[in-house]
Amino acid sequence: MTDIFNPFYAQIAQNRLSHWLESLPKQLNDWHSGNLHGEYKQWMKNIELLPQMKADRVNLKDKVQVTSFEPMPQGLQKKTIHHLMQLKPWRKGPYHLHGIHVDTEWRSDFKWERLAPHISDLSDRYVLDVGCGSGYHLWRMRGAGAKFVVGIDPTQLFFAQFMAVQHFIQDPAVNLLPLGIDDLPPLRSFDTVFSMGVLYHRKSPMDFLQQLKAQLTKGGELILETLIIDGDENTVLVPEDRYAKMRNVWFIPSAKALEGWLKKVGFTNIRLVNIDQTTLEEQRKTDWIDTESLEDFLDPNDPNKTIEGYPAPLRAIFIANA
Ligand SMILES: Nc1ncnc2c1ncn2[C@@H]1O[C@H](C[S@+](CC[C@H]([NH3+])C(=O)[O-])CC(=O)[O-])[C@@H](O)[C@H]1O
Numbered sequence: 001m002t003d004i005f006n007p008f009y010a011q012i013a014q015n016r017l018s019h020w021l022e023s024l025p026k027q028l029n030d031w032h033s034g035n036l037h038g039e040y041k042q043w044m045k046n047i048e049l050l051p052q053m054k055a056d057r058v059n060l061k062d063k064v065q066v067t068s069f070e071p072m073p074q075g076l077q078k079k080t081i082h083h084l085m086q087l088k089p090w091r092k093g094p095y096h097l098h099g100i101h102v103d104t105e106w107r108s109d110f111k112w113e114r115l116a117p118h119i120s121d122l123s124d125r126y127v128l129d130v131g132c133g134s135g136y137h138l139w140r141m142r143g144a145g146a147k148f149v150v151g152i153d154p155t156q157l158f159f160a161q162f163m164a165v166q167h168f169i170q171d172p173a174v175n176l177l178p179l180g181i182d183d184l185p186p187l188r189s190f191d192t193v194f195s196m197g198v199l200y201h202r203k204s205p206m207d208f209l210q211q212l213k214a215q216l217t218k219g220g221e222l223i224l225e226t227l228i229i230d231g232d233e234n235t236v237l238v239p240e241d242r243y244a245k246m247r248n249v250w251f252i253p254s255a256k257a258l259e260g261w262l263k264k265v266g267f268t269n270i271r272l273v274n275i276d277q278t279t280l281e282e283q284r285k286t287d288w289i290d291t292e293s294l295e296d297f298l299d300p301n302d303p304n305k306t307i308e309g310y311p312a313p314l315r316a317i318f319i320a321n322a
């Protein structure tokens with residue numbers, strides 16, 4: 001049994017997600033007693049060692065930042081950086097935690113800026129983010145007024161990173177569960193569902209779109225962000241092996257093809273609101289990752305190609321209604 005999710009259960013018992021309690025506690029207990037990552041205990045130990053600081057000012061509107069009136073002493077800051085560094089690689093962010101700038105590989109704020117002008121007002125909404133990474137966008141959703149925010153992501157390190165940020169911010173309305181999309185029953189309870197950077201990792205994109213739709217209330221809004229390629233409604237890239245050194249990339253459709261897929265699973269009011277080629281400002285190597293980054297994934301002689309010779313990462317944002 002694990003009790004780390006008890007506060008979450010207590011909250012959903014009182015809100016419109018209470019039917020989730022039929023399956024969720026058993027799933028999360030199985031997760032906890034099952035195959036935890038070899039370093040999981042060590043990650044949690046580092047989180048326990050983070051200092052207690054008052055969250056006097058929390059800014060989630062234009063960044064993710066927490067500060068207290070009493071600044072963190074320098075020595076303590078050094079120790080805190082050490083514990084946070086044990087949770088490397090920090091991919092999605094950045095976070096500003098009591099004067100510590102967690103300068104992540106990705107400027108996830110760039111993606112937020114691209115989508116924010118196009119989405120329905122999140123005020124008072126129940127919001128789900130499928131494949132939320134360390135949860136950067138969960139905080140921005142809350143900052144945009146969402147009432148209750150849930151992220152799911154099966155990567156346990158990202159769960160640990162979220163717990164580290166939550167340790168400082170302490171907002172019970174923002175939650176991350178270490179689950180994958182296949183673990184979700186059709187909840188039909190979220191006003192807005194985000195899924196960004198996940199579709200191309202799914203072996204069956206149609207099933208995935210259907211699973212996303214099953215999380216939405218009637219008329220609810222999907223924000224789907226994924227890699228695309230140029231081409232017509234019949235163009236889909238299925239990389240032979242890796243794409244930009246990423247394993248597990250299955251389908252990269254054209255925008256037209258993806259629009260057709262969304263239509264086919266029953267989404268309406270489908271809008272393509274943004275197309276953007278990933279730049280070296282948005283994804284780059286920092287002190288918070290030890291691995292390679294975009295620069296190493298592109299053809300050194302042609303930044304418009306991946307190292308495998310495919311078109312370089314081009315990302316689209318679609319909005320649609322269930
Ligand atoms: N079955 C699954 N169910 C849910 N999540 C999954 C699954 N499989 C992998 N993931 C998770 O999907 C995320 C994809 S990253 C996008 C992060 C954020 N959304 C971003 O838009 O920056 C990709 C990118 O960097 O582009 C990872 O955190 C995986 O653990």
